[in-house]
Amino acid sequence: MAKTSDLSLPVRLFLRGYRWRRIDPVPFAALPRPVGQCTVGLVSSAGFVLPGMAPFDRGQRGGDGSWRAIPGDADSSTLLDGHRSDAFDHGGMASDPELAFPLQRLRELSEAGVVGAVAPHHASCMGAITATGRLVKETAPEIAARFVEDQVDVALLVPV
Amino acid sequence: MCNQTVGLVAAELERHGIVTVALQLLRTVAEKVRPPRALCLPFPHGYPLDTPGDPERQRAVLRAALGLAEVPGPGPRLVEYRVGG
Numbered sequence: 008m009a010k011t012s013d014l015s016l017p018v019r020l021f022l023r024g025y026r027w028r029r030i031d032p033v034p035f036a037a038l039p040r041p042v043g044q045c046t047v048g049l050v051s052s053a054g055f056v057l058p059g060m061a062p063f064d065r066g067q068r069g070g071d072g073s074w075r076a077i078p079g080d081a082d083s084s085t086l087l088d089g090h091r092s093d094a095f096d097h098g099g100m101a102s103d104p105e106l107a108f109p110l111q112r113l114r115e116l117s118e119a120g121v122v123g124a125v126a127p128h129h130a131s132c133m134g135a136i137t138a139t140g141r142l143v144k145e146t147a148p149e150i151a152a153r154f155v156e157d158q159v160d161v162a163l164l165v166p167v
Numbered sequence: 168m169c170n171q172t173v174g175l176v177a178a179e180l181e182r183h184g185i186v187t188v189a190l191q192l193l194r195t196v197a198e199k200v201r202p203p204r205a206l207c208l209p210f211p212h213g214y215p216l217d218t219p220g221d222p223e224r225q226r227a228v229l230r231a232a233l234g235l236a237e238v239p240g241p242g243p244r245l246v247e248y249r250v251g252g
Contacts (some may be wrong), residue, residue, distance in 0.1 A: 013211065026202045028200060035241055050173060096214075105225055106217075107213075116226060116233075121233065122233065128236035133171065133172075138173070143179070154180060155184070160186065164202075166173045167212060167213050
């Protein structure tokens with residue numbers, strides 16, 4: 008488990024006064040069918056984009072709260088790391104994007120019958136967001152609307 | 168911040184009836200933000216699915232997350248991931 012003490016001094020000092028956004032009340036959906044019959048989608052906050060997609064704005068104050076839809080048949084090896092934080096080692100996900108966007112792993116689990124299907128679209132966003140207003144008011148509802156349209160039953164969310 | 172970001176998106180998905188499991192790399196943040204279902208991982212930042220280039224270990228994390236999706240409410244549910252467990 009990572010610890011805040013692992014982070015750089017400037018990051019630790021920032022976090023000391025940061026007010027985390029508490030989810031209250033905590034929503035809790037019911038699983039509609041066994042996971043082996045569910046359509047599963049991914050949300051990664053690694054800031055990945057596919058070639059040709061507009062990159063995330065690394066300089067935006069408070070963080071870029073936008074998102075990108077990643078097709079379910081995308082080649083994850085072509086994902087480009089656009090995460091703006093220098094507070095962690097990017098080497099792992101640069102060498103293997105599946106580490107933070109496990110699309111091929113999900114396809115393998117679908118082929119093995121562990122999950123019912125891979126969603127037709129997945130979501131990529133920027134995790135380094137300190138000002139969460141746009142994320143909560145626009146981005147999260149947009150991702151939810153896309154997942155509802157795609158009849159996603161279960162979403163796995165991956166931070167870095 | 169990534170842990171909070173995915174937690175907040177997870178909450179919105181749950182409000183739309185989609186079951187979520189948010190992987191988490193900082194338990195202290197997970198306890199403050201309270202995603203509905205959180206799988207706390209023993210890995211450093213940047214390595215949420217364990218080891219680069221190791222599909223088996225990466226699938227193991229996903230299998231554990233999918234197992235948590237089947238755990239009934241109420242939330243929040245915070246579960247520790249154990250390698251090889």
